[in-house]
Amino acid sequence: MTQRREPSAHLDEELRALGWYHYNLTRHAAEALLLSNGKDGSYLLRKSNEREDLYSLSVRGKDSVKHFHVEYTGTSLKFGFNEFSSLKELVMHFANQPLIGSETGNLIVLKHPYPHEVEEPSIYESVRVHTAMQTGRTENDLVPNAPSLGTKEGYLIKQGKIVKNWKTRWFTLHRNELKYFKDQTATEPIRALDLTECSAVQFDYSQERVNCFCLVFPLRTYYLCAKTGIEADEWIKILRWKLSQIRKQVEQRSAPSSQLPP
Secondary structure (H helix, E strand, C coil): CCCCCCHHHHHHHHHHHCCEEECCCCCCHHHHHHHHHCCEEEEEEECCCCCCEEEEEEECCCCEEEEEEECCCCCEEECCCEEEECCCHHHHHHHHEEEEEECCCCCECCCCCCCCCCCCCCCCCCCCCCCCCCCCHHHHCCCCCCCCCEEEEEEEECCCCCCEEEEEEEEEEEEEEEECCCCCCCCCCEEEHHHHHHHHHEECCCCCCCCEEECCCCCCCCEEEECHHHHHHHHHHHHHHHHHHHHHHHHHCCCHHHHHCC
């Protein structure tokens, strides 16, 4: 069993002094921040919510944010195949704009560390209208809600609708939309699939190819294949998670006020 190491007070102090360390920023908030304000190659470091000895490097690609583990071993920091004896060594490595790639084969150059302190204008609107639009509602009727992010992108092989041939397409997953493009450089998608209409995502063994999965929609089932089993599993996991989030939101909206959680 791997022994989990808690970061030393010295490392914690060094991290807090690092301009692009965002401490307890969540994965969701990191994605929202980098997608709205970052650019291709923007990145930040944050605490992982999985274990005390893990950190997450969140990196903005073209239309998605990828997350990579940085592990503290007690004496060093491990990132990918590299091991750094100090935080300073790790920072020096990032200062040289390294090329980073995942198992999906997509490469990103780490160019722009995203600062944890950003200057903001101290400008506030004055309230001119303030009236309740409904009566009789209580705090139980307030259900906080936000679109789930959980982005992903990469090449998949897709089966055609009429002619059952297979073509490689660039896929991007953002909010509740799965879009596919002719290739990574294309700006307009061939199609955008609304996941609120998708009923299931599952492995598929009916094709003569390996690493395939399918998305079931009312009028069509889409058959997709990944390069590796790991990649197919990643797509299935995040797509299923998306569907579970969509169902939760539907249940919350349809639940009577008396059944809403306190």
